Amino acid sequence: MCGIVGYVGREGDARSFLFDGLKRLEYRGYDSAGIALAYRGTIAIQKSQGKLTVLQESLDLLPSGVPCGIGHTRWATHGRPTDANAHPHTDCQKVIATVHNGIIENFQELREELLANGHHFTSETDSEVIPHLLEAYGGTDDLVNAVRRAEERLRGAYAFLAISSRQPDIIVAVRRSSPLVVGIGEGVNYVASDISAFLTMTRRAQVLENGDLAVITPETVNISNVHGMPMLRPEMTIDWDIRKAERRGYAHFMLKEIMEQPDVWGDCLLGRIRDERVLVEELGLPLPHLGEIRRIHVVAAGTAYHAGLVGKALIERLARVPVDVSVASEFRYQDPVLEPGTVVLAISQSGETADTLASVYLAREQGVPTYAVVNTVGSTLARDSDYVAYTHAGPEIAVASTKAYTTQILVLTLLALALAERNGRARPDLVRALRRVPMLGQETLDGLNNIRAMAAELMRSRDVFYIGRGLDYALAMEGQLKIKEIAYIHAEAYAAGEMKHGTLALIEEGTPVVAVVTERTIARKTLSNILEVKARGAEVFGIIDAQMAHQFPVDHLLPVPVSDPLLAPVLAALPLQLLAYWTAVDRGRDVDQPRNLAKSVTVE
Numbered sequence: 001m002c003g004i005v006g007y008v009g010r011e012g013d014a015r016s017f018l019f020d021g022l023k024r025l026e027y028r029g030y031d032s033a034g035i036a037l038a039y040r041g042t043i044a045i046q047k048s049q050g051k052l053t054v055l056q057e058s059l060d061l062l063p064s065g066v067p068c069g070i071g072h073t074r075w076a077t078h079g080r081p082t083d084a085n086a087h088p089h090t091d092c093q094k095v096i097a098t099v100h101n102g103i104i105e106n107f108q109e110l111r112e113e114l115l116a117n118g119h120h121f122t123s124e125t126d127s128e129v130i131p132h133l134l135e136a137y138g139g140t141d142d143l144v145n146a147v148r149r150a151e152e153r154l155r156g157a158y159a160f161l162a163i164s165s166r167q168p169d170i171i172v173a174v175r176r177s178s179p180l181v182v183g184i185g186e187g188v189n190y191v192a193s194d195i196s197a198f199l200t201m202t203r204r205a206q207v208l209e210n211g212d213l214a215v216i217t218p219e220t221v222n223i224s225n226v227h228g229m230p231m232l233r234p235e236m237t238i239d240w241d242i243r244k245a246e247r248r249g250y251a252h253f254m255l256k257e258i259m260e261q262p263d264v265w266g267d268c269l270l271g272r273i274r275d276e277r278v279l280v281e282e283l284g285l286p287l288p289h290l291g292e293i294r295r296i297h298v299v300a301a302g303t304a305y306h307a308g309l310v311g312k313a314l315i316e317r318l319a320r321v322p323v324d325v326s327v328a329s330e331f332r333y334q335d336p337v338l339e340p341g342t343v344v345l346a347i348s349q350s351g352e353t354a355d356t357l358a359s360v361y362l363a364r365e366q367g368v369p370t371y372a373v374v375n376t377v378g379s380t381l382a383r384d385s386d387y388v389a390y391t392h393a394g395p396e397i398a399v400a401s402t403k404a405y406t407t408q409i410l411v412l413t414l415l416a417l418a419l420a421e422r423n424g425r426a427r428p429d430l431v432r433a434l435r436r437v438p439m440l441g442q443e444t445l446d447g448l449n450n451i452r453a454m455a456a457e458l459m460r461s462r463d464v465f466y467i468g469r470g471l472d473y474a475l476a477m478e479g480q481l482k483i484k485e486i487a488y489i490h491a492e493a494y495a496a497g498e499m500k501h502g503t504l505a506l507i508e509e510g511t512p513v514v515a516v517v518t519e520r521t522i523a524r525k526t527l528s529n530i531l532e533v534k535a536r537g538a539e540v541f542g543i544i545d546a547q548m549a550h551q552f553p554v555d556h557l558l559p560v561p562v563s564d565p566l567l568a569p570v571l572a573a574l575p576l577q578l579l580a581y582w583t584a585v586d587r588g589r590d591v592d593q594p595r596n597l598a599k600s601v602t603v604e
């Protein structure tokens with residue numbers, strides 16, 4: 001899960017394009033970065049440990065005006081983040097340079113073979129076997145043929161780009177499980193792990209499929225399989241608003257992505273509701289298929305898994321369709337029982353999470369239909385699932401997921417309402433109320449004036465507990481993940497009624513407890529739990545339905561203007577996200593790029 005990018009043009013400055021492209025891909029990994037240019041019989045390389053700002057300092061050492069090059073931003077898997085392990089890597093003669101995303105599973109064996117044949121390695125990475133293998137197969141003279149031969153030997157899930165100083169007008173790109181998209185320009189072509197890398201240059205793209213090998217020149221893109229059989233990949237036009245992938249004056253992408261949620265929710269709901277009904281076809285589900293769904297098994301990771309938990313509650317309560325929710329990395333090894341009538345519903349922002357994809361392939365093997373709720377258009381999950389509903393959140397750059405999470409919940413709410421209608425339990429009132437959610441979202445954000453002061457209280461905490469019941473428990477789980485990953489504070493979420501079965505022992509004077517209370521019918525039960533922790537000295541931060549807030553004796557209040565409790569999750573997510581955000585800022589954390597993490601987890 002690194003970011004890779006390439007530029008090959010008749011003319012132009014690959015150096016500046018590659019650096020800009022890497023900036024947009026930095027969310028994929030940021031422990032080292034590098035650029036290689038092919039020109040006049042030489043490979044020029046600059047690479048360094050650390051973020052792109054470090055690479056920027058040595059960028060001038062690369063020649064400008066060179067129209068062929070590749071770049072890489074790394075999230076370390078094999079080998080520590082050091083200058084030597086940073087990509088691009090080269091062969092012994094320094095004729096070939098490669099960048100690689102993913103894992104070469106048989107790299108040990110290949111490395112030993114190459115070492116025995118006299119190759120000299122300079123890094124500890126699995127990636128470095130690629131340029132040496134290309135060299136061994138004659139890549140310094142014929143790069144394309146060498147890539148074909150090397151492809152027969154490499155095992156794993158990966159994508160890589162290769163250039164040669166002797167053929168400085170081509171990039172060879174290979175995709176095997178890790179994403180790769182070609183951008184088509186005029187007299188110049190681009191290739192990257194993700195569309196956002198070249199979206200400022202072109203909106204025309206071709207998504208490579210698994211097993212594709214693309215030979216890219218300034219004028220042409222020839223896609224074939226490893227045996228040279230041509231593969232036709234349709235050209236698509238990307239309609240993402242590039243401004244959505246920029247910070248637009250916000251200090252961090254995360255803050256921008258939190259604040260734009262009311263607008264994004266509008267985009268997500270647009271065209272999917274008519275009068276008081278959900279338009280099922282706009283959720284990517286043909287009507288006859290909706291009728292066949294008897295059970296849903298959600299698979300997802302991290303925040304997307306938490307959205308699945310909210311979805312379970314909504315679908316079961318509204319439609320009475322049973323829903324199981326599994327963490328994808330567990331599901332894939334669980335030998336799950338998938339009965340006829342079950343749909344496997346995969347939720348993912350990136351559409352590239354390795355475990356989620358593996359779960360979908362497992363379902364497919366068992367003959368079960370797959371349905372994806374996904375943000376990234378053209379992603380592997382979107383293409384490899386039977387049915388797809390896009391969340392339309394636009395590019396999410398901050399590593400911590402915010403707007404993708406709330407739009408996943410909105411799509412699941414629409415699905416729950418559609419299934420409810422199918423089951424004779426239509427809720428026109430709720431469909432009507434859903435239209436007002438973007439407006440209530442703005443109201444929620446406008447009402448959070450005191451959140452910075454609360455974050456200032458939280459910032460010195462060692463542990464934080466999040467409690468809630470029902471939907472509020474699912475929200476609490478997302479709240480604790482947010483503060484862990486960006487503020488690096490240890491946090492746990494508990495079903496509020498569970499505290500007294502053990503965890504209450506950890507509550508002492510001043511322990512922060514964030515209580516989420518939007519479930520009106522069980523609010524009094526949560527109130528008892530709040531009183532229990534308060535009696536033991538806890539400092540309680542309440543994220544509470546504004547209509548009930550006055551009944552709760554909390555130390556700090558964040559009211560949420562809830563219309564219907566079933567629509568509260570997206571609204572209550574806003575204060576949870578902002579509380580984590582400001583706490584992280586106060587602790588001086590790198591909010592958009594938290595340590596040890598990366599945006600899309602394309603390795604197991």
Ligand code: F6R
Pocket residue numbers: 301302303304305347348349350351352353356399400401402481485599600601
């Ligand atoms: C947390 C976060 C991760 C992702 C998880 C799944 O803020 O972003 O937990 O939710 O890695 O990623 P996707 O949704 O791309 O499958």
